Structure formats: C-alpha cells, structure tokens
Amino acid sequence: MLPAAAIAWKYVLAGTPEDSPNYTKTDHWWSMLIDIPKCIGCGNCVRACAAENDVPDGHFRTWVERYHVTDYHLANPEVISPDGGKEGFPAVPKSAGGEEGFSAAPEDAGKYFFVPKLCNHCEDSPCTQVCPVGATFVTPDGVVLVDQTYCLGCAYCVQACPYGCRYIHPEKKVADKCTLCYHRITKGLTTACCEACPTGTRQLVDLKDPNDPIHTFLKTHSVQVLKPQMATGAKVFYNELDGSVR
Amino acid sequence: MSLSKDAGHLFRFAYLFVIAFAVFLVIRHFVVPKTFGQYGHYRGAAIAEIAARPMHFAGHQKCELCHSDIAEAKKAGKHENVSCEACHGPLANHADDPSIQPTKIDTTVLCIRCHADSAAKPGVFPQIDPVQHSGGVPCETCHQPHNGL
Numbered sequence: 407m408l409p410a411a412a413i414a415w416k417y418v419l420a421g422t423p424e425d426s427p428n429y430t431k432t433d434h435w436w437s438m439l440i441d442i443p444k445c446i447g448c449g450n451c452v453r454a455c456a457a458e459n460d461v462p463d464g465h466f467r468t469w470v471e472r473y474h475v476t477d478y479h480l481a482n483p484e485v486i487s488p489d490g491g492k493e494g495f496p497a498v499p500k501s502a503g504g505e506e507g508f509s510a511a512p513e514d515a516g517k518y519f520f521v522p523k524l525c526n527h528c529e530d531s532p533c534t535q536v537c538p539v540g541a542t543f544v545t546p547d548g549v550v551l552v553d554q555t556y557c558l559g560c561a562y563c564v565q566a567c568p569y570g571c572r573y574i575h576p577e578k579k580v581a582d583k584c585t586l587c588y589h590r591i592t593k594g595l596t597t598a599c600c601e602a603c604p605t606g607t608r609q610l611v612d613l614k615d616p617n618d619p620i621h622t623f624l625k626t627h628s629v630q631v632l633k634p635q636m637a638t639g640a641k642v643f644y645n646e647l648d649g650s651v652r
Numbered sequence: 653m654s655l656s657k658d659a660g661h662l663f664r665f666a667y668l669f670v671i672a673f674a675v676f677l678v679i680r681h682f683v684v685p686k687t688f689g690q691y692g693h694y695r696g697a698a699i700a701e702i703a704a705r706p707m708h709f710a711g712h713q714k715c716e717l718c719h720s721d722i723a724e725a726k727k728a729g730k731h732e733n734v735s736c737e738a739c740h741g742p743l744a745n746h747a748d749d750p751s752i753q754p755t756k757i758d759t760t761v762l763c764i765r766c767h768a769d770s771a772a773k774p775g776v777f778p779q780i781d782p783v784q785h786s787g788g789v790p791c792e793t794c795h796q797p798h799n800g801l
Contacts, residue, residue, distance in 0.1 A: 431699075446773045448766045450738055457742045458708045472772060498771040518772035543694035553698035556685075589705040598709045598742075604734045604766055605777070 429592050431546040435613040436586055437527060437641035438600075439620055439629075442648075444607040445520040447472055452492045454602030458587065465573045466490040467584040468524035468599055475650045476516035483650040495520075521644070521651050522608065524599070525550060525571040525584035526632060529639030533563035533572060542581065548613075548641065549588050554580045568636045586610075611643070710747035712736045718750070722798055729799030730778075739797070759791040 413427065447470055455461060455468045470491030474484040488495065498518060527550050534542050534550060541557040544550050552563075557580035564572045564581060575582040587597035595601070596610045611620040620643075623629070630647040631640040644651075690696025712735035716723040719736070726732050737743055739762055746752050760782075769779045782788075791797070 443774055446766055446777050447770075450765070454709065454737075454742070459705075474772075494765050494768075495770070495772060497768060500769060500771040515771065520772070540688070540693040540695070543692055543698075545699055546691055551698065551702055553695050553701075555701075556695055556698070585702055585705075588699075588702050590707060590709075590711075592703045593707075595707075595709075595711045595713075601709050601711060601735050602738045604731075604738045606733055 433614060434547040434591075435641075436548050436591060437611045437613055437620075437643065438524070438586070438597075439609040439611050439623065439643045439645065440522055441607050441609070441645045442519055442521060443646055444605045445470070445522060446605055447491060447495045447520040448604065449491045449494045450602040450604060451522060451599035451608060452490050454598040455584075456492070458590075458598035459585070461582075462576050465576070465582070467571075467582070468522060470495075471521045471523060472518065473521060473648065473650060474516055474518050475648065480648075480650040491520075491522075517648075519648060521647075522599075523569065523571070523632075524642060525567075525586070526569055526638065526640035526642045527584075527586055529641060531638060532566040532568065532636075536562040536566040538562065545588075547592075549586045549591075550583070551585055551588060552581050552583060554578060554582070557581050568633050568638065569640075613641070707744050708742035709737050710742075710744040714747045715743075725796075725798045729796075731798065759797065760788060763791040763795075763797070 449470060451468055452466065452470060455466075459467060461467050468490075469487055471485050471487045472491070472495050474486075476484070486495070498515075527544075527548060529544070529548070531544060531550050534544055537543075538560065539556060539558055541553045542550065542563055543553070554575075559574055559579045559581065561574055561581065564574060572581055572583045574580065587595075587599075590597060591610065597608075600608045600610045609620070612618050613620065623645075624643070627645050629643045629645055631643060632647075632651065633640065685695045685697070687696035687698075688694065691699070712723075715736040722736075726734075739757065740754055743754050746754055764782050766777075767779055769781045773779060780786075786794075
C-alpha cells in the first residue's frame with residue numbers, strides 16, 4: 407500500500423494531477439436526510455437502487471412504506487409496502503368535489519404518509535458488533551459496508567439489525583445491504599436514490615462538511631431518527647417523523 | 653544438572669508449545685489478508701473494492717455537459733430540481749458512449765407514477781385523475797415535460 411503522496415505523485419508525473427484520487431476518508435461522515443412531507447411514494451428510489459446495485463428481485467436495500475393512522479392508537483398503524491413500493495402505491499380516493507390538482511384526504515379518513523427506509527449507517531451499529539469474522543464494519547467515513555469476500559453468510563447481522571435493512575443475497579449467499587452508494591459518494595456524486603428522487607425528499611448529507619445545509623436544517627426543523635431507544639447512533643435523519651413509525 | 657533432569661518433562665512440553673506457536677504464526681501469516689486491521693477489525697482493502705463498483709446512474713452534472721440546452725429549459729419550470737435520470741432512468745452507458753440511445757419514455761406510464769391522484773400524497777403536490785384528465789392521450793401532446801408546463 408503506497409502512501410497517498412506517492413500515489414498522487416504518479417499522476418503528477420503523468421501530467422494529469424486533476425485525476426489523482428483526492429478522497430480522504432476521515433474528511434467525511436456520511437448520512438442522509440429524509441424529508442417525509444415531500445415524499446409522494448412514486449418508488450423512483452427503490453427502482454434506482456435496484457438498477458444501480460443489481461439488487462435481486464424480492465430483496466430491498468431501500469424501500470418505501472405507506473402509513474395510515476386513523477385514531478389515537480399510534481401503536482397500530484396500517485402499513486403497506488407492495489413490492490417495497492417499487493411500482494408506487496395504490497391510489498386512495500380523494501373526497502368528492504375536491505379541486506383537481508390539489509387533492510386532500512377525506513377529513514375522517516385519517517392521515518397518510520410515506521416513509522422511505524434504508525440502512526441507517528449507525529455509528530454504533532449492532533450488525534457490525536455481532537459479525538464473528540469481521541466481514542462487516544463502519545468505514546472511517548461512517549458507512550456500514552459488507553466485505554462479501556469475507557462474509558460467511560451466517561446471517562447474525564441480518565437478525566441483529568433493528569431496522570431490517572439486511573438480507574442474504576440469494577445467489578452469492580452472503581449478507582447484502584445498502585452501501586450508501588459508496589462507489590458514487592467517494593467520487594463526488596450523490597447516491598442513486600437521491601439522484602432519482604424527483605421531490606428532493608432524500609438528501610445525501612456529509613456531517614463533517616461545515617457548508618452542508620444539514621447543519622442549518624437540523625437547527626430549524628423537527629428531526630428524528632428511527633428507534634432512538636435502541637441507542638444505535640442511527641444517522642438517517644427524518645424530518646417530521648410521526649410517532650407511529652417504527 | 654539435577655534441575656534439567658528432574659524438569660525434563662516440562663522442557664519437552666515447552667518445546668512442543670513453542671513449535672506449535674511458531675506453526676500457528678506461519679499459518680496465520682498466510683491465512684489472514686494483508687490489509688486486515690488496517691482501519692479496524694476488517695479487511696481494509698474491501699473499502700477500495702466496494703468503491704470501485706460500476707455506476708449505472710451518470711449523475712445530472714454529466715448529462716448537462718452535453719445537454720446544456722435542456723438544463724436551461726428546465727430552469728423555467730417546476731421540474732427544475734428533478735434530475736435527468738429521475739425520469740430517463742440510469743444512463744451511464746449513454747454518457748460513456750453517446751451512440752447507445754436511451755429508449756423512448758412512455759409518458760402515459762411515467763408521468764402518472766408521480767402525478768396520479770391519491771389522497772395519500774401530500775396535498776401540495778400537483779395531481780390529476782389520469783382517466784378524466786386526458787383519457788389516455790400521452791402527456792407530451794399538451795405538456796412540455798422539461799419545463800413542466
């Protein structure tokens with residue numbers, strides 16, 4: 407393994423210093439912001455993720471759930487996620503006589519909202535703690551990854567994840583999960599799901615970048631993470647998360 | 653002399669342990685990957701391997717290098733912040749080799765995915781009843797998707 411300066415020098419000698427890999431892991435701490443009031447449940451993110459990462463059918467690195475809460479009993483919301491929301495969601499009829507273009511649910515029908523989910527890239531993740539061989543880990547830039555050449559496929563991590571974000575790949579027989587598009591974010595691009603989201607619901611966030619808009623957003627909005635009581639250090643932030651979401 | 657004579661069985665055992673430990677170290681040297689422990693209790697080289705995976709979405713910045721006219725047109729309408737591949741799909745292969753042409757979009761399917769009427773969607777999002785609104789006529793007959801009019 408060459409030191410970074412030696413690698414850069416090769417590019418300088420070749421006359422193309424701008425192509426030198428200048429990504430420093432410790433300069434970043436990646437996470438994501440999900441703005442729930444913006445999500446329309448189109449499923450673009452689920453399809454984009456499957457296309458970008460060759461996710462097998464019936465398994466999901468990201469998916470969208472639709473919640474329907476009808477009364478005070480927040481513990482029993484109606485949650486649907488047909489095929490992970492890949493092809494969108496069945497329409498809910500709007501109240502009669504509503505103005506076309508801006509629909510609203512009938513007043514007594516309760517509230518509906520969409521919750522996109524993905525790996526929370528926890529700082530203190532339960533999945534990496536249970537791995538018996540060191541095949542899954544948190545990178546120095548805060549992304550939870552799986553070394554698929556090292557994974558045994560024991561599925562301890564699949565059980566350990568409180569968010570259900572992992573699965574055993576049906577062909578590779580090893581653990582698979584969201585990589586936060588590590589192959590994209592290390593090259594200055596955003597994730598496939600963020601790229602494909604038409605409403606800006608999803609935003610890739612770099613918590614170590616002082617110019618990232620997340621810092622203002624967190625100070626001015628009501629932001630929550632999933633299952634804070636699990637103390638996993640989840641880093642996917644949800645704006646205006648409803649109490650019924652688990 | 654009596655020590656080595658009396659404790660000989662201990663030394664024989666100690667030699668055995670030293671040899672076994674040496675064999676363990678040799679096997680470990682060949683079995684444990686070189687970069688294991690570089691950053692933590694995992695194979696450090698795995699990070700670079702995952703970072704080298706192929707991309708399918710080129711990213712709107714790359715699209716706009718050639719299609720700057722479309723980027724300019726989008727600024728006029730509500731689709732300004734909708735990135736190219738949100739509708740056109742993953743086109744990294746087209747960005748690398750422009751002779752690969754993307755397939756034509758069926759607007760009767762694509763537009764409806766976002767804009768079909770549903771009370772579950774946020775009320776501020778523009779929605780239409782596909783049957784009443786156009787009766788199956790493709791959306792681009794009347795609308796300009798790039799500036800959202």
